[in-house]
Amino acid sequence: MARIADVVIIGAGIQGCSAALHCRQRGLSVIVVEKDHVGRHASGVNAGGVRRLNRHPAEIPLSVASMHIWHGIEDLLGDDCGFRISGQVRIAETPADLETLKTRAQHVRDLGFTHEEIIGREELYELVPALAAHCLGALIARDDGFANPAQTTRAFCRRATELGAMFLEGCRAEPPRRHGNVWEVPTTAGTVQAATIVNTAGAWGDAIAAALGEPVPIEPVAPMLMITDRLPAFITPVVGSASRYMSFKQLPNGTALIGGGTLGTADPAGNLTRLDLPGLATLAEAARALFPIMRRTRVVRCWAGIEGQLPDGIPVVGPSSTEPGVFHAFGFSSHGFQLGPVIGRIVAELIADGQSTLPLEPFSIARFAAHKQDTRLKEAS
Amino acid sequence: MTAQAQNFDLAILGAGPAGLAAAAVASELGLSCVLLDEQDQPGGQIYRGLGRMAARLPDRLAMFGTSYQRGLPLLQGLHAARIDYRPGTLVWQIDPPGRIWTHGTGPVEEIEATRLLLCSGAMERPVPVPGWTLPGVLGAGAAQIILKSAGLVPDAPVVFVGNGPLLYLLLSQYQAAGIEPAAVLLTGGIHDWAGGALHLPGFLASGALPEAAKLLAALRRSSARIVRQVSDVSIVGKAAVEAVAFMSQGRREFIPACLVCLHEGVIPHTQLTRLIGCAHHWDKQQHAYRPSLDRWGNTTIEGIQVAGDGGGIAGARAAELTGRIAALEAARALGRLTEDERDRRSAPDRRKLARILRGRSFIDTLYGPRLARRPPADETIVCRCEEVTAEQVRQAVREGCKGPNQVKSFLRCGMGSCQGRFCGLAVAQIIAAERGVPMDEVGYYRIRPPIKPIELGALAEMAEV
C-alpha cells in the first residue's frame, strides 16, 4: 500500500529536515525518505560554520535571512544546537590579502549589507591573541558563529516529527514517476505518493534531477577535517585566512576543529571517503602557521564527508525546469549548513505560495541547460 | 627523508609471536621485509619483558612457565635474520594495499610495501561494571605485564574478578612470588562445565591439558577466598578502589580491597583492520568481532593479511603458526612460491594449528564472558574516555539511533583518546540488546586515522617534503 502525503522530501540532511519543518508549519503533510539515517552525510560531519562571511553575492540575501533564524534557533527547535555567536574572521596575511578583503567589504556594502567589516591589526590581535605575528588585519562578521551540525540536523528532524512529519530511514528513493498530478516515488520501503517532490539529496541530488531530464554537473567531493585533543580555551572567533583553505575553531569542550577546502576522494555509491595525506599535511601546516602554539597539540581524528560541488560554487534552489511539482535544493558545494534554516522556509514558500520572498534566480537549475545538451550529445555519440 | 629503505615486499605490523614468526619465514624466503612495532622491545604482550628477563634474570624465567620461554627462539630469530626491524614506531595511517605512514622519534615517514601483514594481537575484553574507572582497577593482563616486565606484585589487598585462564595464570605466578589475593571472584561456575563438556574431547586432544591442570591446581592451593558464579559486581570507592561488591547465592557482599584485577578474556584488537576497511563479523563462540579471513589470513582487502590473535583469539602458539602460514601465502602472492610449495611447506604447521584450535571451543565455552555479556547497569560508564553511561546509550537508541556511529555523534562515546577501542564492543552490545537485533546488524564505529594521536607539527612537517 502506498504512503501518501502532500510533499515527499528526498534526503534528510539539514536542507531536507528544515524543509520538512517549514512545510509542516505551512500545514503541508510531509514524508521524508532517507537512504541512510538523518544527518548521515555532509550535514552531520561538516565543520559547523554558521557564517554570512565571504559568501558568494547571490547567497548573501539568503544567508542574512538564515542568520535571523539562527539567532532564534533555540526557540524554534527547542534545542540550542550548540550554536555560539563567536564571530568569524577572515585574516589578511599579506598586503594583497588585505586589498582583496577591503574590496570585498566595499562590495558587500554596495550591495546594501552591513554584516562584514574590516578590522586592523590592533583589533585583530585583541580578538585573536594566539594568532601568529605576521597578520595585517581581517574581514569580520561579528555575529556569525558556529553550531553542532549533527545536533542541529537532528533538532530540525525532531521538531518536524513533533509536528507530524514522517521520516523513513534506511529507505532509498528510485527515480520518481508522474501520473497526472501525482508523483510516485518508488523506494526500498514501498511507494510514496505526493503532489510535490523536494529534492534535497545532496551529493546524490543529480540522480533525481537527471531522471527528470535536467542533469547538473555535480561533483561529489570530500572536504577533509581534523579534530584535536582538548586544549585550554584560547580562541573565540572562527578563523579563516584569505591566503589558505582553512577554517579553525575551538569548540566549547576545548577541542580544536580544523577544516577547509583540502579534498580527499569521495565514493558516494559506497558512502565512503578516502583521505589524502598531503592534503591533511597542508591543513595541519596552515593551522600551525596561524597558531604556532598548536604545534604540539595532538590530532585525534581526521575524516571527510561527501558534499555535492557545483562548478559555480552555488547550489541549485528552485523549481524544476522540466516538471511541475518538483523543487530542488541541493549542491551546496560545502557551505550549505548555515543556509539550512532559510532553505527550508524557501522550499515551503515555493510550494505553498508559488514563489519565495528571497531572490532565487541565480540558483535556477536552468543555468545548467547547456550541460543537459552536453550530456545528450555524449549519450548520442 | 632518511637513508633507510622505504620500499618492501612485505610490511609486518606488530612484533609479537605472529609478527616475529612471519618475519623469520619471510626473511628465509628472501622477501624484503620490514617489521614495525610501537613498543621499544620485541615480543608483543605475551612475551613482554622476555628479552630483558632472559638477559638479566634467566633463572627466573621458570616462574612464568614454559609457555613464556617459548618466545625465546622467536626473539633470537629476530637478531639472527636480516630483518629490517623498527621498534618504537607507530603506524598511524594505512592506505591499502601498501602505503603506511609511521611516526617514531623522528619525522613522519612513509613506507611502501606490496603486501601488509597485520599482527596487532589481542586486547583486554572491556568489562564495564560500576566503579571500574576508579584508580586501582587494572586488567589481569595488565597486572601480568607489570609482573613480567617490571617484577611488580601487589603489596595491598587485591581482589581478582572475572573469568578466564589468564586469571588462574596470574594467580599461580603471584603464588610463586608469595602473594595471595584477598579473594578470587569468579563469574563462571559449575554450570559452565556442562556446556564445556561437549568440547572436552577437542580440548583433551589439543594438548593443552597439562598446562590447564597446573593452573587449576594453583586455584586449589590458593588461600584466597574463592567464590564462583558471582554477579552484579560493582567496585566501590571515592577516589580509588576501596571495596568490591557482588552478589553470590542471593546475598550481597563486600570485600575491602585497594586493587582489583578485572578480566574476562581477551578479544582481537581490530583498530587497524577497521581503519583499512576490512570486513569483520561477529564470532558467537568468542563473543567478539573478528576480521573475516580465509585460511591463509587474507582479509577482504587485496594484499592485506592478518595473523595471530588479531584475527581471532587462539593464543601465542597458534599466533606463531598463523604468522608462518601467512608469510608463506605472502610469498606465494608475490610469486616467490608456487601454490604447491606453499601448501607443502605449511602442512606441518597446519596440523599443529588444527590441534590447538580444537581445544579453543572448550576454553571459549568454559571461560567466556559472563559479566561482560550481561547488559551493564544504567549508571555504568561504558565509554571511559568521554564518561558516557550505559543509560545514555540506551536513551540514544530509544531516540532512534540504530548503530554505534549515530550514538557516537549524539553522545561523543568513541570520540575520546582511545577512539572506541575500549567502548566499541560494549556500546555495540548495548545497542543490539536494546534493539533486539544480532551483533552483525549493529556494526561498529567507523575508524579513521590517525590510529593514535599525532602532533599537529609532525603532520605539518609532511607538507614540507
Next chain:
Amino acid sequence: MFKVTPQLDPGGPTVRFRFEGRELQAPEGMNLAAALLSNGEIVFRESPVTGAPRGPFCLMGICFECLVVIDGKSGRQACMVDVAENMDIRRQRRPEEEP
C-alpha cells in the same frame, strides 16, 4: 600499591625522577607506568570531562588512561615509555587548570 618482588629485582642502577614535584626512584629502564605504580602512585590524570581521578588500566597502550605530562609534553602514555634519569612527570589535568 605495588612493589618489586625480590625474586624479580634485577638489582641494577636506579634512576631518580620527579612526579608532581616529588622525587622518586625506580630501576633504570623500568616502564614508566610501572615505575609510578611501584612508588605508590595510582592516580595519573584527571578525566577531561569531570575531573575524576584516573589511573592505568591496560598497561599496553590501548586504554589511554595512563596519560601523563612528560617533560612538558602532554598526552604521553606512561605505559609506552621507560623511566629515565631526571624525567619530570606531572598528572594530566583538565585543560582549565593547565598553565
